[in-house]
Amino acid sequence: MPTTILPIAAVSFLLLGGLVCATNAWWAFQVAFRGSRASAVPLIGAAFLGLGLLLLPATRPWCWVAVLLDAGTLQLLRVLPAIIRENRRTSPAQLLADYTAADGDRIVSLRLYRTGAFVLCLERTLPPGTTGLNRRSDTGAWRRDGADLHLRTEAESGFLRATPSPTGETLRFRATLPSWESAPETALGALAFISAAEPAATSAKT
Numbered sequence: 312m313p314t315t316i317l318p319i320a321a322v323s324f325l326l327l328g329g330l331v332c333a334t335n336a337w338w339a340f341q342v343a344f345r346g347s348r349a350s351a352v353p354l355i356g357a358a359f360l361g362l363g364l365l366l367l368p369a370t371r372p373w374c375w376v377a378v379l380l381d382a383g384t385l386q387l388l389r390v391l392p393a394i395i396r397e398n399r400r401t402s403p404a405q406l407l408a409d410y411t412a413a414d415g416d417r418i419v420s421l422r423l424y425r426t427g428a429f430v431l432c433l434e435r436t437l438p439p440g441t442t443g444l445n446r447r448s449d450t451g452a453w454r455r456d457g458a459d460l461h462l463r464t465e466a467e468s469g470f471l472r473a474t475p476s477p478t479g480e481t482l483r484f485r486a487t488l489p490s491w492e493s494a495p496e497t498a499l500g501a502l503a504f505i506s507a508a509e510p511a512a513t514s515a516k517t
Contacts, residue, residue: 321366328360328377335383351383400428401450410482410504417496421482421504429453429462431488433497444496449488462488471504479506 335351361377364370378384401424410421422430432448451464461470467489471482482504491497
């Protein structure tokens with residue numbers, strides 16, 4: 312890159328990265344002191360700021376500081392271990408049983424994993440031109456106690472009871488998850504979850 316263009320490119324990257332980092336800093340302030348749910352943009356601010364520092368010989372040794380100046384990237388680094396752990400717990404290789412319930416425009420799946428984790432996911436097909444909830448999911452831990460399948464999230468718990476069916480078994484909620492019952496489109500109490508595979512009869516450990 313010609314020497315005349317190098318400083319211009321470096322300043323451009325620094326300005327762009329600084330703008331993104333400043334926006335992320337404002338996001339961090341809003342979340343910390345005002346309880347806002349605004350979201351930051353990770354990596355981009357640090358990448359542009361670091362590239363700008365890298366292009367200038369005087370600031371090249373300090374290009375790593377860009378990571379510390381970007382609140383979005385710091386937030387990503389903080390939650391990254393938890394994201395990796397959750398992905399390992401719910402990887403397809405760990406899938407033990409998959410239950411499905413259909414009701415009108417709703418399809419709800421309940422997946423149980425050998426790691427003791429479960430994923431409950433609802434998907435709706437909305438008519439064209441309409442708005443509303445089209446997807447919701449929740450994760451937590453499951454435990455099997457005879458015919459009862461207990462689910463526990465960070466905030467609530469419930470359980471389903473299994474009955475034999477021609478394809479394996481059918482699960483129905485006996486104590487539903489309260490937050491799911493708060494709206495008709497996410498209510499689970501009347502659904503029958505059917506699977507061709509039977510979950511393990513012993514309790515799962517998290």
